Amino acid sequence: MAKPLTNEEISSALSDLDGWSHKDDKLNKEFSFENFRDALAFITRIAFEAEEQVHHPEIFNVYNTVKIALSTHDAGGKVTEKDLKLAKSIESLYNK
């Protein structure tokens, strides 16, 4: 079972990321795009990364917005290192 991070560990890690929040025991961020196609392209890139990391986000899409929520099922739905790692990857895909 993955070990949940403390609130302090999460806050400290989020200070290195842009615009992520810790809410409802999840790491959350909303991304905006020019249009639906760009949003879908982003989702697809996240999908490949998620498969590689064997860790999957909640993805919510409406037209040009993509909301991501990250938590770890094996840690009682809390935030773990797996979520931080995936958040960093998603951030880097967004800034590509």
Add this chain to the structure above:
Amino acid sequence: MAKPLTNEEISSALSDLDGWSHKDDKLNKEFSFENFRDALAFITRIAFEAEEQVHHPEIFNVYNTVKIALSTHDAGGKVTEKDLKLAKSIESLYNK
């Protein structure tokens, strides 16, 4: 502006579809798949259809589940013929 359908029109149309509900002024259905890859493939197919119909669903994905919610922005967020048409297309993609 697109014309909202009445509750009766919606109920009648949904009786021809499998497992869709009318809730919160939206048409809703949750789909399940073997795994994340199949869920993502379904989302991608829906995306192409949505672009073609110039009408976009709300898509919520966690691992092997995909929740769809349909409403029409130009009709005050109510259900219109556009949503029924897209629901039918999504249903047919799912049954392919």
